[in-house]
Amino acid sequence: MTSFLSxxxxxxxxxxxxxxxxxxVLTANAYLTWFERKVVAHIQSRWGPxxxxxxxxxxxxxxxxxxxxxxxxxxxxxxxxxxHLAPLLALTLALTAIAIIPFGPNPIRLFGHDIYLxxxxxxxxxxxxxxxxxxxLGVYGVALAGWSSNSKxxxxxxxxxxxxxxxxxxxxxxxxxxxxxxxxxxxxxxxxKAQAGPGIFGWPGIFGWNIWPxxxxxxxxxxxxxxxxxxxxxxxxxAEQELVAGFNTEYASFKFAMFFIAEYTSMITVSCLCSIMxxxxxxxxxxxxxxxxxxxxxxxxxxxGLWVIWDGIRYETILGRIMLPGLGTAIAGLGAVFVLFPVxxxxxxxxxxxxxxxxxxxxxxxxxRGTLPRFRYDQLMAFGWKLLLPAxxxxxxxxxxVILKWGAx
Amino acid sequence: xxxxxxxxxVLAALAVAGxxxxxxxxxxxxxxxxxxxxxxxxxxxxxxxxxxxxxAVQIIVYGGAIMVLFVFVIMLLNAGVExxxxxxxxAGGPGLLLVVALGGFIAATIARSSExxxxxxxxxxxxxxxxxxxxxxxxFVYPFELTSFLILVAILGATVLAQREKS
Numbered sequence: 001m002t003s004f005l006s007x008x009x010x011x012x013x014x015x016x017x018x019x020x021x022x023x024x025v026l027t028a029n030a031y032l033t034w035f036e037r038k039v040v041a042h043i044q045s046r047w048g049p050x051x052x053x054x055x056x057x058x059x060x061x062x063x064x065x066x067x068x069x070x071x072x073x074x075x076x077x078x079x080x081x082x083x084h085l086a087p088l089l090a091l092t093l094a095l096t097a098i099a100i101i102p103f104g105p106n107p108i109r110l111f112g113h114d115i116y117l118x119x120x121x122x123x124x125x126x127x128x129x130x131x132x133x134x135x136x137l138g139v140y141g142v143a144l145a146g147w148s149s150n151s152k153x154x155x156x157x158x159x160x161x162x163x164x165x166x167x168x169x170x171x172x173x174x175x176x177x178x179x180x181x182x183x184x185x186x187x188x189x190x191x192x193k194a195q196a197g198p199g200i201f202g203w204p205g206i207f208g209w210n211i212w213p214x215x216x217x218x219x220x221x222x223x224x225x226x227x228x229x230x231x232x233x234x235x236x237x238x239a240e241q242e243l244v245a246g247f248n249t250e251y252a253s254f255k256f257a258m259f260f261i262a263e264y265t266s267m268i269t270v271s272c273l274c275s276i277m278x279x280x281x282x283x284x285x286x287x288x289x290x291x292x293x294x295x296x297x298x299x300x301x302x303x304x305g306l307w308v309i310w311d312g313i314r315y316e317t318i319l320g321r322i323m324l325p326g327l328g329t330a331i332a333g334l335g336a337v338f339v340l341f342p343v344x345x346x347x348x349x350x351x352x353x354x355x356x357x358x359x360x361x362x363x364x365x366x367x368x369r370g371t372l373p374r375f376r377y378d379q380l381m382a383f384g385w386k387l388l389l390p391a392x393x394x395x396x397x398x399x400x401x402v403i404l405k406w407g408a409x
Numbered sequence: 410x411x412x413x414x415x416x417x418x419v420l421a422a423l424a425v426a427g428x429x430x431x432x433x434x435x436x437x438x439x440x441x442x443x444x445x446x447x448x449x450x451x452x453x454x455x456x457x458x459x460x461x462x463x464x465a466v467q468i469i470v471y472g473g474a475i476m477v478l479f480v481f482v483i484m485l486l487n488a489g490v491e492x493x494x495x496x497x498x499x500a501g502g503p504g505l506l507l508v509v510a511l512g513g514f515i516a517a518t519i520a521r522s523s524e525x526x527x528x529x530x531x532x533x534x535x536x537x538x539x540x541x542x543x544x545x546x547x548x549f550v551y552p553f554e555l556t557s558f559l560i561l562v563a564i565l566g567a568t569v570l571a572q573r574e575k576s
Contacts, residue, residue: 082438129465136473147438147484162481166474186538
C-alpha cells in the first residue's frame with residue numbers, strides 16, 4: 001500500500017488537487033450567484049434572496065436541488081448528439097481553464113513533496129497560451145447549443161455568440177501582448193514575478209504592477225474578456241427581451257445549470273487573469289518592508305466574523321440565530337489562527353491578495369451588470385473592431401518601442 | 410510500451426477516426442465537429458513532441474478561430490443534410506490506385522529509414538517560442554512578410570468581391 005502511494009504520489013496529489021479545486025470552484029460558483037443577486041438587488045433598491053436561510057444564504061443550495069430534480073425534456077427535432085454534447089463541452093472547457101491558474105507563490109511541503117497551489121505544473125511555459133487555447137474552444141459550447149436546439153431564438157443566440165467571440169478574441173489576445181513583452185514569458189508565475197521589483201519612479205509595491213504601464217492594455221483586456229464571457233453589457237447571446245433566453249432556451253434542469261456554471265467559472269477565470277496579468281497576482285500592494293501589513297487578513301477576518309455574530313444573535317429566525325453566529329465564529333476563528341501561527345500567516349499572504357483581487361473583479365462584473373445597459377448589436381461590432389482592436393494594436397506598438405529604447409524595466 | 414507511445418496511439422487513432430468521420434458524416438456540422446477533433450488530436454501530438462507553442466497555436470488558430478468560422482457559416486446558411494451521390498468512376502478507379510500508391514510510398518519511406526521513429530528533443534529550436542520567433546523574424550523574415558502581404562491582398566480581394574455594387 002505504501003509503495004503504491006509513494007510510486008504514484010504525483011498522480012495522487014494531482015487528483016486530490018483537482019477534486020479540491022473542483023469543490024472550491026463549484027461552491028464559489030454557487031455563492032457567486034447569491035452574491036450577484038444580492039448586489040444587483042441592492043443596486044436596484046431591493047432585498048434580493050432572503051427567504052431561504054438567513055440573508056438567503058441557503059438559496060444556492062435550494063437552486064442546486066431544484067436544478068437536479070426538474071424534469072429534463074429533450075425537445076422534438078433536436079440534433080440529439082450535439083444537443084447533449086454542447087453543455088458538457090461548455091462546462092468541461094470552463095473548468096479546465098481554471099486548472100492553469102496558479103493560486104500562490106510557495107509550495108506546501110507535505111509527505112516529502114512540494115505541493116503548489118494550482119493544478120498545472122509551476123513551470124508550464126505556455127501558461128497564458130494554453131488558457132487562450134481553452135477559451136478559444138469555449139465558443140463551441142454556446143454556438144452548438146444554439147444550433148442543435150432546432151429553434152429560432154437559440155439559433156440567433158448561437159450566431160450572435162460566435163460572431164461576438166470571434167470579434168473580441170482578437171482584441172483579447174492582442175491586449176496581453178504588452179504584458180508578455182514586458183515579462184518576456186508566457187508562464188503565469190514568471191509574469192507575476194516580473195511585477196515584483198520597483199516600478200514607475202522606482203517606487204515599490206503597487207507601483208511595480210503592470211497596470212501602470214499597461215493601462216490601455218488592461219482596458220482592452222477587461223472589456224474584451226467581459227465580451228468573451230457573454231456578460232452584461234455584452235450579453236447579447238442571451239438577451240432576454242429579444243431572444244427569450246438565447247442559446248440556452250431549449251435547455252432545462254441540469255443541462256441548463258451546466259451552462260450557468262460554465263459562465264460563472266469563466267467569470268472567475270477572467271478575474272484571476274486580470275489580477276495576474278495586470279495587478280501583480282499574489283503580490284502585496286505594500287512594500288516588502290511593511291511587515292505589519294501581514295496582519296491585514298486577520299484584521300479583516302476577525303472584525304467581520306464578530307460583526308456576523310453580532311448580526312446573527314439579533315436575527316429574527318431561529319435558523320439564523322444558530323447559523324450566523326456559527327459562521328461568524330468560523331470566520332473570526334480563521335483570523336485568530338492566522339495571528340497565532342506566523343507560519344500559516346506567512347503562507348496565506350499570497351493567496352489572500354490574489355483572492356482579494358479576484359473578489360474585487362467579480363464585484364466589478366456584477367456592478368457593471370447592475371449599471372450598464374446592453375449594447376446594440378451594431379454598436380457591439382463597431383466597438384470591437386473599430387475601437388478595441390486598433391487600441392490594443394497601438395498598445396503593442398508603443399510597448400515594443402518603449403522596451404526597445406529603454407529596456408524592459 | 411512507454412506512456413508516451415500509448416498516448417501517441419490514442420491521439421493518432423483519434424485523429425484518424427476524426428478524419429474518417431469527417432468524410433462519412435452526412436450533416437455539415439457533424440463534419441465540422443469531426444475536423445475539430447482532428448485539429449485537437451494533432452495539437453496533442455505536437456504537445457507530445459515537446460512543441461508546446463505550436464500545440465497551443467494549433468488549437469487557438471485552427472481549433473478555435475478557423476473552425477468557429479466554419480461552424481458559423483454552416484449555422485448562418487442553415488445547411489441541411491447533404492445528398493449522397495453514388496461513388497464516381499474517377500474515385501473508384503484511378504482514385505483507389507492513387508491511395509494504394511501513396512500508402513505504399515509512405516510505408517516504404519518509413520520502412521527504409523534507418524533510425525526508429527522517436528520523440529523529438531524537448532529543447533529543439535521549434536519547441537521554444539524564442540526559437541520560433543527568431544526563425545520567423547530573422548532567418549525567414551522576407552518569406553514571412555511576403556506571405557502576410559499575400560494574405561492581406563486576399564482579404565482585400567475578398568472584401569471587394571463581396572461588396573454590394575453601388576446602384
